[in-house]
Amino acid sequence: MHELAIAEGILDAAIPEAQRHGAKRVLEVRLKIGELSGVLPYYMQECFRIAAAGTIAESAQLKIERIGVEILCRDCGYEGPVDRKKIRCPNCGSAELKLTRGREYYVDSLEVE
Numbered sequence: 001m002h003e004l005a006i007a008e009g010i011l012d013a014a015i016p017e018a019q020r021h022g023a024k025r026v027l028e029v030r031l032k033i034g035e036l037s038g039v040l041p042y043y044m045q046e047c048f049r050i051a052a053a054g055t056i057a058e059s060a061q062l063k064i065e066r067i068g069v070e071i072l073c074r075d076c077g078y079e080g081p082v083d084r085k086k087i088r089c090p091n092c093g094s095a096e097l098k099l100t101r102g103r104e105y106y107v108d109s110l111e112v113e
């Protein structure tokens, strides 16, 4: 499962970081997930629980925020949000687009104690 590998990667980065700050527990992880990243929030929650079991993040809350899709139009220069179901330039209708947001995912913040 894609999400399990991502959850493990997040914890592999987050736990040493929390420990470096003297944390005993991770209370909350805020994750941002692009709508085109292929990461499904529901599975992410499940996989986070599995990956966090037995670690200092075991009881952490995972908060997920979606990142909308944004494009840069190569034809008219439009830059901004677009409907992810209909990825066309809303200004000129072109499909010559560069995706500027929506594919990424990252840890936005950690709350520890």
Ligand SMILES: [Zn+2]
Binding pocket: 073, 074, 075, 076, 077, 078, 089, 090, 091, 092, 093, 094
């Ligand atoms: Zn355009």
